[in-house]
Amino acid sequence: MNNKITGLRAMEILDSRGNPTVRVYVELSDGTQAVASVPSGASTGENEAVELRDGDKKRYAGKGVLKAVENVNKVIAPALMGMHAHEQAAIDYKMIEMDGTKNKSKLGANAILGVSMAVARAAAASANIPLYQYLGGAGARRIPVPCMNILNGGAHADNSVDFQEYMAVPVGAPNFREGLRYVAETFHVLKGILKDRGLSTGVGDEGGFAPNLDSNEDAIETIIQAIEKAGYKPGKDIAIAMDSAASSFSIDNKSQYDLKWSGAGKMDSEGLIKKAEEWLDKYPIVLWEDPLAENDWEGFKKFTEKLGDKIEVVGDDIFVTNTEYISRGIKEGTANSALIKLNQIGSVTETIEAVRMCRDAGWRYFISHRSGETSDTFLADFAVAMDGGHLKTGSASRSERLAKYNRLLEIEQELGNTSFYYWK
Structure with missing residues (x-):
């Protein structure tokens, strides 16, 4: 399949509460492009994966996500170049291995998830099938x-x-x-x-x-x-x-x-x-x-x-x-x-x-x-x-x-x- 990852980058955007979050863009060798944005929780469990924040009180009261963005651009992107987008599990576990922590505190769950979602969406688009069908198969037809x-x-x-x-x-x-x-x-x-x-x-x-x-x-x-x-x-x-x-x-x-x-x-x-x-x-x-x-x-x-x-x-x-x-x-x-x-x-x-x-x-x-x-x-x-x-x-x-x-x-x-x- 001609859907190798050829481009991957992230940027800082704002979520529905006006707080920073991560948006990730991916491009494949067949020209497919996709984007995904990461949500953020207020009521969080103590064992949740870590949403990496900058802690710089001069920017967004410490809630900036420039570190997570940098991790996508400088750490994750080079490692994933050339991988096929349809290899979702291999891509996700490569990022998890690179992070090396139990709660994704090194690279940030917001960085990893942004890439994971964007890759899935790109793979679906490259295969010319809806995202729900790509992730759930031909039998995915129950509306919640x-x-x-x-x-x-x-x-x-x-x-x-x-x-x-x-x-x-x-x-x-x-x-x-x-x-x-x-x-x-x-x-x-x-x-x-x-x-x-x-x-x-x-x-x-x-x-x-x-x-x-x-x-x-x-x-x-x-x-x-x-x-x-x-x-x-x-x-x-x-x-x-x-x-x-x-x-x-x-x-x-x-x-x-x-x-x-x-x-x-x-x-x-x-x-x-x-x-x-x-x-x-x-x-x-x-x-x-x-x-x-x-x-x-x-x-x-x-x-x-x-x-x-x-x-x-x-x-x-x-x-x-x-x-x-x-x-x-x-x-x-x-x-x-x-x-x-x-x-x-x-x-x-x-x-x-x-x-x-x-x-x-x-x-x-x-x-x-x-x-x-x-x-x-x-x-x-x-x-x-x-x-x-x-x-x-x-x-x-x-x-x-x-x-x-x-x-x-x-x-x-x-x-x-x-x-x-x-x-x-």
């Missing part, structure tokens, strides 16, 4: 259910809501196009409800509203009100998914918690699990991400034992898209699903391996964006390629989120009646 983040709290907003994300999930829609309409309409109705209550309709990092509410429970009840007012049936047409991001309100990052805004105050893992049981009896919740803190392995296991037969229990900060931690979770019964984030592990190949491990164990896997995003739509194609069935990529506002949804609309139209869509 959009778990739309319509109300923010925690680390993604400056308000009186402990939990980080409340998502509307169009489980009853016949296809992605209609599912997106269901939740977008609910989002706009929710805005009107908040406005009528005299509450803020400003949005958080991922585009969800970020009002000061009376409690965490008030957030759920307000969303249910919006679902009904939009003309849908809670639980049948639209369900609810949660992301507690419990590490953000854990006192010891293990088993002690402080729900300041729920009225519950301080509690241990057992108390938090009991609260979750009460909510599941009252509300149409189908998925709960990070219900316990990232080091609360025992609490996570108890949560899954009690509630895992009712809902999808997703580990994010506890697993960080890393097969080492996912493997432990599978052995210990910690959860029944893992959140999958490309930049959490730092290469396309390793992300696919994490998905494969979940699939082989009979777990689900939940493809996810980051709070600091770009207009890059790689994630949309990746979600279709991985056949996970559901995706979270923000709300019905902010163009960097809508770019992913719009790309999925394109893919669904391209696949026509060969595409399919369902929650389970």
